[in-house]
Amino acid sequence: MREIVKALLKDCSTRDVFCFSIRCAECGQVWSSRQTRFSKAGVHPKSEGKQVIFDALYQKEHELAKNDAVREATDIFNRCPICRRTVCNRCFLICEDLDMCVHCASQLNEQGAPVTPSLVEMVV
Ligand SMILES: [Zn+2]
Numbered sequence: 001m002r003e004i005v006k007a008l009l010k011d012c013s014t015r016d017v018f019c020f021s022i023r024c025a026e027c028g029q030v031w032s033s034r035q036t037r038f039s040k041a042g043v044h045p046k047s048e049g050k051q052v053i054f055d056a057l058y059q060k061e062h063e064l065a066k067n068d069a070v071r072e073a074t075d076i077f078n079r080c081p082i083c084r085r086t087v088c089n090r091c092f093l094i095c096e097d098l099d100m101c102v103h104c105a106s107q108l109n110e111q112g113a114p115v116t117p118s119l120v121e122m123v124v
């Protein structure tokens with residue numbers, strides 16, 4: 001699941017802030033990760049050496065922020081085993097035999113309850 005999420009994760013980071021998002025394939029809701037600030041945001045490197053260091057630091061923090069976003073998103077998104085789309089907790093149903101997305105459930109006449117019935121944890 002982590003690899004799937006990682007591949008779908010959209011990078012909307014800026015020079016100062018790291019941020020990632022994923023769109024639910026069913027409802028289209030866009031989830032955004034918690035924003036984390038680059039530790040050197042707004043700091044101007046005083047030398048070329050510092051510039052190189054800041055750039056490397058940025059890469060490192062970017063990677064860490066991405067891993068955090070993947071971890072967060074893995075709790076909120078699910079892969080439907082039928083249509084293989086990645087959908088949010090509101091669009092993913094816990095069914096009797098196999099958990100699946102709302103679309104597949106209605107196609108297959110399966111009943112189930114969504115993982116998360118409310119929007120609460122989707123709100124950024
Ligand atoms: Zn959804």
Ligand SMILES: [Zn+2]
Pocket residue numbers: 080081082083084085100101102103104105
């Ligand atoms: Zn499905």
